[in-house]
Amino acid sequence: MTADLRHLRAFLAIAASGTITRAAAELHVTQPALSRTLRQLEEHLGFRLVDRSTHHLELTAAGQAFRIRAAAAVAAVDDVLDPARAGTWPLRLGHAWSALGVHTTTLLRRWKQEHPQTPLHLLRVDERDAGLARGVVDAAIVRGIAELPGAEVLPLFTESRLAAVPVDSPLAGRPSLTLAELSGEPIAVNTIAGITGLDLWPSGITPAAKVEVTNTDDWLATIIAGRAVGLTSTATPVMYSHPAVVYIPVPDAPSVPVHLAWHNPPSHPAVLALATLAQSITA
Incomplete structure (x- = not known):
């Protein structure tokens, strides 16, 4: 059978x-x-x-x-x-949040100019691998440690860390912050797709409390409400700027590697062209 x-x-x-x-x-x-x-x-x-x-x-x-x-x-x-997709074969690019940050617009416009026959669909999927393992997307932008069995992983660039604090917080006026200065605050942690865990802090100054969320929208809402502060990357303000949140550099926090990952073999013939363009734009 x-x-x-x-x-x-x-x-x-x-x-x-x-x-x-x-x-x-x-x-x-x-x-x-x-x-x-x-x-x-x-x-x-x-x-x-x-x-x-x-x-x-x-x-x-x-x-x-x-x-x-x-x-x-x-x-x-x-x-x-x-x-609904008959006659077309879009290339699906997943991300958990913020796509390629400041490079997102350039990637989308360059792709449209150079590959007009293949639509590029940017999909937010609230999963660590942005839906790659489940076949929801053909390629994915993955931040942090990229443990993706059976996938090709291309390092693109790194992003600095930022603290996200409520605008009325005593920390909001600081030009920069340290991990130690953030340790006295509850930390908002996205347990599904986030890049921040309490293990980022050195031993002895680990924050005493965390507020767990499961997506970036709830993460932002938690900070706006003053329930916690966040630690994220420079890509986040590009997609998630808000008048009630201030983003402040945290120079002593480790930077965030950003990768492009795809199935091996690729599930779409244009994946390698996307990898070449992404690498060119972010180099």
């Missing part, structure tokens, strides 16, 4: 719902039929995807790894069959 897209969708539904019963209801099939489809996929692959020995259904280690590949494959097929 050869596995096909139906088997992948069945497996992903099971993984997402946590039970075969709920997945079967969502897919409008019977539970025995869905169990049979899962078993066929496992037999085709030669390993177990789901651990059925526990009370709650859990993916095996192999199933966890396969889930990422299956999601990327299904996303690619759905993209090809999307009627």
